[in-house]
Amino acid sequence: MTFTVTRDKNIINFLAEGKEQPYAFDINTGILYSLKSKPLKNFPSGLKSCIMTNMNDFVLFTMAQMLDRCYSFHDNYSWKLADFQECADLLIIADKINSLGYTYTLEDRWRMDKNTLHAIGENLKDFSKFLKETDDDTATISNFMYNYYPVIWAERHGIEVNEIVTPSVCRYVMEANFSDEQIEYMIKCFRRGVPYFYMLDDGRIDMWTFIHTLRDYYSNCETLDLKYDKDFFRGVALAKRMYQTHKKEIDNRKIANQMNKHNYDFEDDNFTIVVPQTTDDFFKEANAQNNCVYNMYMPRVADGKTNVVFIRKKSNPSKSYITCEINNKGQIRQYYLANNNSVKRDTAEHDFKVALQKWLDENWA
Numbered sequence: 001m002t003f004t005v006t007r008d009k010n011i012i013n014f015l016a017e018g019k020e021q022p023y024a025f026d027i028n029t030g031i032l033y034s035l036k037s038k039p040l041k042n043f044p045s046g047l048k049s050c051i052m053t054n055m056n057d058f059v060l061f062t063m064a065q066m067l068d069r070c071y072s073f074h075d076n077y078s079w080k081l082a083d084f085q086e087c088a089d090l091l092i093i094a095d096k097i098n099s100l101g102y103t104y105t106l107e108d109r110w111r112m113d114k115n116t117l118h119a120i121g122e123n124l125k126d127f128s129k130f131l132k133e134t135d136d137d138t139a140t141i142s143n144f145m146y147n148y149y150p151v152i153w154a155e156r157h158g159i160e161v162n163e164i165v166t167p168s169v170c171r172y173v174m175e176a177n178f179s180d181e182q183i184e185y186m187i188k189c190f191r192r193g194v195p196y197f198y199m200l201d202d203g204r205i206d207m208w209t210f211i212h213t214l215r216d217y218y219s220n221c222e223t224l225d226l227k228y229d230k231d232f233f234r235g236v237a238l239a240k241r242m243y244q245t246h247k248k249e250i251d252n253r254k255i256a257n258q259m260n261k262h263n264y265d266f267e268d269d270n271f272t273i274v275v276p277q278t279t280d281d282f283f284k285e286a287n288a289q290n291n292c293v294y295n296m297y298m299p300r301v302a303d304g305k306t307n308v309v310f311i312r313k314k315s316n317p318s319k320s321y322i323t324c325e326i327n328n329k330g331q332i333r334q335y336y337l338a339n340n341n342s343v344k345r346d347t348a349e350h351d352f353k354v355a356l357q358k359w360l361d362e363n364w365a
Contacts, residue, residue, distance in 0.1 A: 004017075019035065100131055108142065166207075220243045254301075255281075263365075271349075282297070323335075
């Protein structure tokens with residue numbers, strides 16, 4: 001099926017061959033309307049093909065990249081969209097880029113993600129200047145994000161770009177999201193020649209390792225409430241040693257903070273929930289259940305990336321029974337008996353899981 005694509009302000013019309021009424025896509029809401037002007041949950045297959053093969057319109061290209069998360073497009077891990085409105089917000093940015101006369105390249109298909117779109121949307125004037133100053137062959141989003149914009153960002157933050165602090169180094173720093181204080185300390189490290197201690201055998205400097213070491217140092221200082229040492233290497237060594245010394249105490253505090261963010265006060269006639277508070281709680285659960293909750297999931301809980309609770313029989317609440325992972329959206333991700341065995345349907349254990357998920361849907365905050 002072939003379509004004629006037209007634009008009327010914020011509405012993109014897709015008129016199918018032989019039809020009198022078009023499909024209408026509203027950029028401001030991210031919603032596709034049917035021939036009868038009713039919102040659709042899925043794109044018709046012919047319309048998908050039209051969007052996927054359109055090579056001239058940046059808005060349509062962006063739709064093809066992102067709508068898999070809002071509609072039935074193929075999965076693409078670069079686009080994790082929460083809802084239609086987020087889709088619309090990104091399409092509005094794409095429309096602004098489109099108005100500059102930008103035509104996407106095949107390189108953009110693999111390099112662009114929603115963070116890139118947000119970055120360009122916040123720096124549209126810089127992107128416009130980039131398009132005017134750059135040859136057509138190199139005027140790509142990838143070139144802007146990897147080479148042009150990091151240099152502009154660095155100069156705004158007082159970072160001198162040179163043979164050591166290259167555009168790629170600026171990109172590492174930009175992506176690390178350092179605070180102004182952290183950037184100031186890093187600049188002092190540059191001036192003191194610290195990166196030269198990361199020189200490789202071929203004479204190049206391993207700036208990637210330096211930036212990541214610096215990032216870990218900042219994290220340890222924040223955790224331990226330490227001031228940045230004038231001697232970078234002494235500071236890194238001291239912070240690392242102190243972190244290892246107090247690691248168990250630190251992890252216990254992180255776990256308690258994460259697990260106490262949410263309410264798990266749910267039970268039924270057969271089961272109750274035990275909320276772990278320490279690394280020892282995870283260690284005992286892993287040994288009793290013969291699973292990887294200590295090695296694999298305890299660090300993720302400490303980092304605030306997920307949650308784990310223990311389901312126990314009310315008749316014996318001190319004995320391990322079911323290990324349950326709940327993601328940060330309140331969805332049960334894993335629910336296993338010992339040795340990672342699944343619970344069977346039409347059992348009290350499965351009924352509790354269903355009831356728990358329903359309760360989480362209503363009470364998660």
